Amino acid sequence: MALENYCAACTYLGETCNYNGKFWCERKGEERFACDPRCSSFCEAYSRSNGTRDNMFDNSKSHQSSGCYITTIICDILNMLDNCYHLNKLRELRDRMQKNIGDLPLLLMYDQIGPQIATCLKNDKDNGLIFAEKVFTNYIDPAVKAIEVANDNKAKDIYILMTKRFADYYGINTNIIIPKEINQKELGHGKVKIKKPQTI
Secondary structure, X not given: OOOOOXXXXXXXXEEEEOXXXXXXXXXXXXXXXXXXXXXXXXXXXXXXXXXXXXXXXXXHHHHHOOOOHHHHHHXXXXXXXXXXXXXXXXXXXXXXXXXXXXXXXXXXHHHHHHHHHHHHHHHOOOXXXXXXXXXXXXXXXXXXXXXHOOOHHHHHHHHHHHHHHHHHHHOOOOOOEEOOOOOHHHOOOOOOOOOOOEEO
């Protein structure tokens, strides 16, 4: 695969990714997916092998479209960028939730039920695009508008309703598992490691 049009081939992108599948960009001073389209600061890393570029690209791509069903809707189905306005606003909310112990159950819901919804959406070839367009209009956009006016509680309520509707439609069990050991700051990415679970 020729990756000259992606961050994977840029000299400014480090070759070590974090748990989120992102790499540090020295030029932008931020983390980016190796599969993000090249920007105006792009400078090709000629010393980086094609194999390394492929591995970086594939690593980011698998994380970018992993268990986050909102990312699945926005990026994989609607073909919007991972750093689009809506996803960035939702990530701002997630970052605030990671600091509030009261949001632990909602973050766990996102990480445990979200990946199942993402899988169902990816496999639902007949309805995936229809669902994505309706969900964006009826849930994601209103949630972002609530965040814009500092109404995080309304945005969370919209998310809960959206998740429960998907779970009902696809027949997904909504019981949440509480891990014995947990770092709340690592939650909200569509995946969670569970050790010695207790069902609630």
